[in-house]
Amino acid sequence: MPKIALVAMSGVRVKDRDLAEFGLTLPGFVERSEVIASLPSLGLLTLASHVPKNWECSYIECPGPIEEAHQQITQSTFDIVAISSLSARIFEAYKLSDQLRAKDYTVILGGLHVSALPQEAMQHADSVLQGEGEHAIFQCLQDWENGRMSPFYSSLAEPALAFDISGARVPRYDLLDIRNYNRLTLQTTRGCPLDCSFCAASKTISTFKKKPIDQIKKELDAIHQIWPTAFIELADDNTFIDKRWSLELVNALSETPFKWFTEADISIADSPELLKLLAGSGCVQILIGFESVNGLSLQNIDRSNWKSKRFDRYRESILRIQSYGISVNGCFILGHDSDDPGVFEETLNFVESSQLSEVQITLLTPFPNTRLYQQLKEENRLFKEVYWDECTLFDLTFEPKRMSANTLRSGFHSLMKELYNPAATRSRKRAFATMRHSRRDLEHPKSQ
Numbered sequence: 001m002p003k004i005a006l007v008a009m010s011g012v013r014v015k016d017r018d019l020a021e022f023g024l025t026l027p028g029f030v031e032r033s034e035v036i037a038s039l040p041s042l043g044l045l046t047l048a049s050h051v052p053k054n055w056e057c058s059y060i061e062c063p064g065p066i067e068e069a070h071q072q073i074t075q076s077t078f079d080i081v082a083i084s085s086l087s088a089r090i091f092e093a094y095k096l097s098d099q100l101r102a103k104d105y106t107v108i109l110g111g112l113h114v115s116a117l118p119q120e121a122m123q124h125a126d127s128v129l130q131g132e133g134e135h136a137i138f139q140c141l142q143d144w145e146n147g148r149m150s151p152f153y154s155s156l157a158e159p160a161l162a163f164d165i166s167g168a169r170v171p172r173y174d175l176l177d178i179r180n181y182n183r184l185t186l187q188t189t190r191g192c193p194l195d196c197s198f199c200a201a202s203k204t205i206s207t208f209k210k211k212p213i214d215q216i217k218k219e220l221d222a223i224h225q226i227w228p229t230a231f232i233e234l235a236d237d238n239t240f241i242d243k244r245w246s247l248e249l250v251n252a253l254s255e256t257p258f259k260w261f262t263e264a265d266i267s268i269a270d271s272p273e274l275l276k277l278l279a280g281s282g283c284v285q286i287l288i289g290f291e292s293v294n295g296l297s298l299q300n301i302d303r304s305n306w307k308s309k310r311f312d313r314y315r316e317s318i319l320r321i322q323s324y325g326i327s328v329n330g331c332f333i334l335g336h337d338s339d340d341p342g343v344f345e346e347t348l349n350f351v352e353s354s355q356l357s358e359v360q361i362t363l364l365t366p367f368p369n370t371r372l373y374q375q376l377k378e379e380n381r382l383f384k385e386v387y388w389d390e391c392t393l394f395d396l397t398f399e400p401k402r403m404s405a406n407t408l409r410s411g412f413h414s415l416m417k418e419l420y421n422p423a424a425t426r427s428r429k430r431a432f433a434t435m436r437h438s439r440r441d442l443e444h445p446k447s448q
Contacts, residue, residue, distance in 0.1 A: 002145065003056045005078045006048055006175075008041035009085035009093045011063040015395045018413060040176055042185040042235045043111065043133070044084050048172035050134040052141055059175040066096040074103065080144065082129075082137070084111035087200070087367055087391035094124040101126065106149075108140060113388065115156075115205050116369040122151055131155035131205040132163040156205070165190060165209040170222045183231040183261075186219050187211065188249055192237040194265065194302045196291070197375070198333070200367030201237045208241065213248045220256050234262035243271050250274065254281040263287045266310050269317035275324045285327040285358065290314060293350040294343055297336035315354045325436045327357040334412050335364035337401040344411040348418050357432035359419055362393035363412060 014020045040061070048057045058076070062069035073081055081100055085093035090113045097107045101124075110129035114121040118130045127149055129136045136153040139161065143149040155161040173184065191208040192201065223230050239262045240246040253260060259282045266288055268274065278286075291307060292298055298308035310317070321328050332347055351359050366373040366382065368391075376382050381399040390397050400408045418424065 001054060001056050002079045002141075003058065003077065004051060004080040004082060004141070005058045005060055005073055005076070006041075006044040007060045007062055007069055007073070007081060007083045007096070008044050009083065009089040009096075010039075010041065010061050012086070012088045012392050014392050015390050016409070019394055019416070038180070038182050039185055039233065040181060041084060042171060042187060044082070045171035045173060045175065046169075046187070047082070047110075047133050047137045048175060049169040050138050052138060052145075055141060057172060057175060059172070061180075062092075062096070066092050066099075070096060070099055073100065073105070078105065080106050080108060080141065082108040082110065084109075085113060086111065087113040087116075087388040090114075090388050094121075097124045106144065108137075110136075112200060112204060113368065116200070116367070118152065118154070125151075127151055127153065129153050130157070131161070134163045134167075134169075135161045163206075165211050166215075168211055168215050170215075170219050173222055173226055176226075178227050178230075183233050184223055184227065185233050185235040186216070186223065187235040188216055189236045189239055189241070193241065194238065194306055196289075196302045196307075197300075197371040198364060198366070199237075200370050204369075208238075210242060210245050213245075213252055216249065217252050220252065220258070223258075224256065228257065230258060232258045232260040234260060236262055238263060238265055240264045240268050240271075240274065243274055246271075246274055247277060250277045250281045250283070253283070256282070258282050259284050261285045261287070263289070265289070266307075266314070266317050269313075269320045275321060275326070278326055279324040283326055285329055286321065287329040287331060287360070289331045291331070291333050292336055292339070292343075293332065293346050294336065294338050296338035299338075301336075314350075318354045318356055322355065322357060322432060322435055327432055329358035329360055330354070330356045331360045331362070333362055333364050334415070335396070335398075335400055335408055339400070339408075340402040341407055341411060344415045347415060351419060355428075355431055355435070357428050359428070361412070361415060361419065363396055363408070364398075365391055365393050365395075366398060367391055 044059060048059065051057055060069055060072055083093050083097055093109065097109060100107050106126045108127045108129060109121045109125040110133055114128055115130045118128050121128045127140055128151065129140065132155040136155055140149060140153050153161060155163060188211050189209065191206040193208045223232065261284060264286050268286065291301060295308065295311045298311055299305060301307055318328050318330065330351065334343060347361070366376050368388065376398045383397055387397045396405055396409055399405060
């Protein structure tokens with residue numbers, strides 16, 4: 001029986017030394033960072049369910065130095081090693097791949113970065129999978145068995161490899177040692193129709209797709225079998241776009257014992273029916289990309305100015321969502337072309353006055369082949385031509401427009417200290433707890 005190792009290059013290392021040092025003392029920042037770092041690679045677990053039945057699969061995580069993963073792989077007799085990495089660790093993924101190929105291992109590379117720059121990745125792999133990998137991994141492994149593996153498989157270029165999400169299978173959660181995780185991931189939608197200029201998430205490999213509710217129930221059942229008390233993070237870019245389908249989804253989640261978290265857009269505030277259902281479903285938090293407190297920065301951030309048109313309703317929407325006992329984690333990006341040095345104080349004031357329960361700030365990051373990347377490259381504003389290990393969301397990689405690079409860095413650092421210090425973090429949690437207590441008349445049994 002042939003054997004394949006699925007290797008996840010997990011974790012991100014901030015390059016900015018000052019931020020890396022003081023960030024470790026900021027509870028709000030550390031809390032979310034630890035959650036993200038401990039998530040399993042749902043992409044690889046999904047691919048594992050589409051590997052031909054005659055193959056034996058192993059799942060390996062590489063959160064630290066690649067020497068550890070290299071040793072674990074070479075102690076076994078794998079026929080194929082498939083590595084997935086985000087941009088921030090792609091250089092390490094390439095190095096690991098080169099080392100393994102030097103020992104005559106056959107290596108496949110895939111993931112978001114590889115899908116954006118397949119020609120680059122092909123220099124370090126025997127085969128590259130671009131885009132959705134379900135059909136591609138199956139075809140690639142069958143071709144290997146028949147001695148004709150291609151160097152490139154692309155669901156974006158080959159219609160036969162495009163994936164119909166109605167054919168989804170339950171991810172191989174059974175490959176995990178759940179003692180290593182504080183939550184599990186489940187995908188209910190893929191892609192996002194908003195098309196933000198900076199986005200390098202799953203929309204870059206797929207149009208917006210909704211998984212059948214019956215399939216989601218099967219995946220929830222699979223999680224329950226291995227971890228009845230799991231906390232679930234939906235690995236969606238934007239869950240509640242289709243409100244009618246969303247009601248079905250939330251009803252399905254309501255039938256489980258799970259608490260859960262997801263990402264959505266601000267339009268969730270416009271649906272009282274959905275909010276009421278969410279309040280009793282086990283949903284504890286929704287992450288929303290507000291992107292900026294500067295209305296000018298939202299103009300043309302997506303092709304239809306969808307977010308800009310809702311800017312005036314930000315505070316009202318936050319209060320409405322949180323009034324149902326659902327925490328809002330508001331995400332803001334610093335460094336837009338319309339941002340000047342006043343944006344840091346404006347962001348702090350907005351977070352405090354809006355009563356957001358959680359907040360996440362990042363630096364604008366031009367991930368490869370996004371519209372933002374193309375713009376900054378054409379304007380000759382990128383610090384370096386190749387900077388993928390700095391695509392951490394916390395390292396500055398380009399020349400800002402209305403302030404100096406040093407001003408943006410120092411302002412970002414100061415804002416981090418203001419938002420994530422112990423007093424500020426406690427204050428947000430207390431305010432949200434008070435709000436939840438005032439709405440005990442709502443029917444949300446899982447939060448009782």
